[in-house]
Amino acid sequence: MKVPSEFNRKSIGVPPSKSDSQRAILAASLVKSSVAIKGIGDSKDELAMLENVVSTGAKITEKNGEVHIEGSKEFPETLSLNCGESGLGSRLMTSMCIVHSGEFFINGEGSLLDRPFEFFTDTFESKITLIEDNKGKLPLKIQGGFVGGELTVSGKQSSQYISGLLMALPLAKNESVLHVEELNSTPYVEMTLKTLRHFGIIIENQGLKKFVIPGNQEYRAEEYTIERDWSSAAFWLVASALGKDIWLKDLSMSSLQADKSILDVFLSANCSVQFEDNMLRIDGKNRNAFECDLTQAPDLFPALAAFAALTEGQSKLVGLHRLTDKESDRGKTIQSEFEKIGVKVDLDYENDVLICQGSKSIKGGKASSCNDHRIAMCLGILGLFSESKIEVENSDAVMKSYPVFWEELKKL
Numbered sequence: 261m262k263v264p265s266e267f268n269r270k271s272i273g274v275p276p277s278k279s280d281s282q283r284a285i286l287a288a289s290l291v292k293s294s295v296a297i298k299g300i301g302d303s304k305d306e307l308a309m310l311e312n313v314v315s316t317g318a319k320i321t322e323k324n325g326e327v328h329i330e331g332s333k334e335f336p337e338t339l340s341l342n343c344g345e346s347g348l349g350s351r352l353m354t355s356m357c358i359v360h361s362g363e364f365f366i367n368g369e370g371s372l373l374d375r376p377f378e379f380f381t382d383t384f385e386s387k388i389t390l391i392e393d394n395k396g397k398l399p400l401k402i403q404g405g406f407v408g409g410e411l412t413v414s415g416k417q418s419s420q421y422i423s424g425l426l427m428a429l430p431l432a433k434n435e436s437v438l439h440v441e442e443l444n445s446t447p448y449v450e451m452t453l454k455t456l457r458h459f460g461i462i463i464e465n466q467g468l469k470k471f472v473i474p475g476n477q478e479y480r481a482e483e484y485t486i487e488r489d490w491s492s493a494a495f496w497l498v499a500s501a502l503g504k505d506i507w508l509k510d511l512s513m514s515s516l517q518a519d520k521s522i523l524d525v526f527l528s529a530n531c532s533v534q535f536e537d538n539m540l541r542i543d544g545k546n547r548n549a550f551e552c553d554l555t556q557a558p559d560l561f562p563a564l565a566a567f568a569a570l571t572e573g574q575s576k577l578v579g580l581h582r583l584t585d586k587e588s589d590r591g592k593t594i595q596s597e598f599e600k601i602g603v604k605v606d607l608d609y610e611n612d613v614l615i616c617q618g619s620k621s622i623k624g625g626k627a628s629s630c631n632d633h634r635i636a637m638c639l640g641i642l643g644l645f646s647e648s649k650i651e652v653e654n655s656d657a658v659m660k661s662y663p664v665f666w667e668e669l670k671k672l
Contacts, residue, residue, distance in 0.1 A: 271507045271539060272496050272671070275662055276301040277489035277517060279448065282309045282349050283455045284486060286356070286427060288329040289313035290479040291459070296326045299486035303661045308344035312353055315341055331479070337362035345370045345587065345660055348420050350398070354380055355424030359432045360404045367399040371587045371631060379421045383413055408434030408475045415443030417585070423452040430461045430477035438471040444582065445556055447518035454516055458484060487512050490519040492662050493540075494563035495637045497522060501531050501544030502570050502645055504672055508540045518557040525552045525564060529571065549573030549618060558582035558590075561614065562638035565594050568616035569603040570645055577614040580607060587632040587660070597627040597635065601642065601650055624648035633660040640669050 276299045286309065288295035300306055310327075314320060316339065317332025339357065343350035343366065350368055354377070357364035378396035384406065408429065415422050422440055426449070429436040443449065446468055453465060460480035464472035488510045500506050513520075513535065523533050529550035532543040549568070554560050554577055561577060568575035583590035591614055595605040598616075602623035606615040624646035629636035636657045643650035658665040 270505060270671075271509050272668055274488040274493045274496070274508055274511060275303070275664070276306075276486040277491070278303050278305045278661055279348060279451065279489075279491070279517070280455070280487045281306045282346070282352065283423070283427070283452060284484045285309045285313055285329065286352050287455055287459045287479055288481065288484065289316060289318040289331045290431070291329075291331045291481055292333060292478070293482075294328050294330040295481050296323075296328050296483045297486065298326050298483070299488075300327045301486070301489075302663055304344050304659050305346040305349055305661065308342070308346050309349045309352075312341045312343065312349065315339060335360040335362070338364070340365040341367070343368045343372065345372045347372060347375055347418070347585075348423070350377075351418070351420040351424040352427060353424075354400060354402065355421075355428035356431075357402045357404050358384060358406050359428045362404050364402040364404060365399060366402065373398050375585050376417065379413070379417065383411060406432060408432035408436040408473075410437045410439070412439040412441065415440045415449075417444075419443060419445035419448045422449050426452050426456060426463060426471065426473070429473045430456070430463070430475065430479075432473075432475045434475045436471075436473040436475065438473060440469055440471070443468055445518060445558070447516055447521075447556060451516045487515055487517065489661075490515060490517040490522070491559050491634075492637075492665075494519055494522050494560055495566075495641050495665075496668075497526070497540070497542050498563050498567045498638075499641050499644060499672065501526060501529075501542040501547060501567060502641075503544070504644060506541065506672065509538060511540055519560050521557050522560055522564065525550060525560070528552060529567075529575075544571075547571050549575045551576040551578070553578040555579035555582060558586075559634060561590055562594065562634040563641070565598070565605070565614065565616055566638040566642050568618050569598065569622060569642060570620070571618040572620060573618055575616050575618055577616070578612055580609060580612045580614050586634075587657070588630040588635060590632065590635065593630045593632060593635050594638075597630070597639065600627045601625045601639075601646065622646045624650045626651040626653065628653040629655060629657040631657050633657045633662065637662065637665055640665065644669070644672060
């Protein structure tokens with residue numbers, strides 16, 4: 261097949277990775293001089309992180325399309341932070357407060373108030389005081405001042421806690437040794453380590469199970485460029501695989517982002533992956549039902565459930581247990597909302613599998629995002645192919661990660 265020239269392709273520009281962006285914003289705020297960051301997006305999660313680092317004393321200016329962040333000389337001794345609905349942002353900022361002396365308050369909004377934070381109370385109960393922890397949920401009151409030491413933690417619930425500690429512990433007074441058991445979503449920890457290397461932080465990584473972290477380090481960098489987001493791209497790649505002639509541009513094929521693994525899923529479903537001139541599309545005309553393990557990339561569930569819904573046969577997505585602590589209980593949300601538009605989904609918790617019975621078409625109808633941005637986007641993609649339109653309630657949930665999603669969808 262001859263690939264059309266870039267000027268003849270219908271292309272979509274993928275937004276910046278909010279995961280990469282939030283890590284970079286925080287890291288830049290810890291540098292004593294100015295850092296120029298290219299490509300920060302305007303999602304709610306990124307805006308919340310920008311507001312929080314300003315609260316720590318960082319100065320932010322915009323020049324020539326870049327965001328320049330100059331860190332504060334000293335971390336405040338009292339601080340009240342609102343992390344919006346960002347799970348990553350809240351866990352990064354909580355970790356940062358723990359290693360600084362003072363009294364800090366961490367709060368959030370919406371679904372974040374229902375997400376667990378017992379990790380911090382369990383890990384630091386004997387070393388510092390987390391007061392009024394609301395049974396392991398926000399808001400938290402933190403008496404900081406952790407000076408380093410040896411910690412053994414679980415990474416089973418979320419790798420975000422591990423990323424937070426990896427970013428914070430280099431600032432502790434003494435060396436830390438971090439032992440991690442049952443780590444999930446390992447690519448996100450590798451992304452954190454890559455960011456830390458860029459900012460001059462030294463961490464000895466022993467197989468993602470043990471990290472030796474010298475204390476009293478300084479963050480240093482002059483610039484940083486945010487990657488495009490594979491999590492958002494996944495929805496357009498599904499649309500491409502289902503028959504829309506679209507190309508995605510500027511995605512890094514060497515990215516450490518977990519959701520780049522969607523390409524392996526497409527290959528297992530007998531799709532063709534086409535990449536040329538820095539543009540990517542999926543040919544899914546010969547696709548078949550598939551099985552995949554999404555334990556390390558749970559954010560792919562909504563996009564791949566949409567793909568499975570319009571792929572004939574029974575597809576199985578493993579890693580169901582990873583979906584309970586998202587913006588919604590995503591397994592149950594996918595099941596209930598897909599049922600409304602004529603797609604049968606079974607949840608096998610014993611075997612940790614979401615099972616989708618796919619067909620050539622779906623009827624459409626009214627369904628809700630349940631205030632979950634990824635559910636809203638997967639319903640939007642399915643609406644491109646449904647017999648009648650799909651009306652998505654709470655469609656503005658996309659503001660969390662991809663504010664212009666619906667505008668891009670209208671172009672197809």
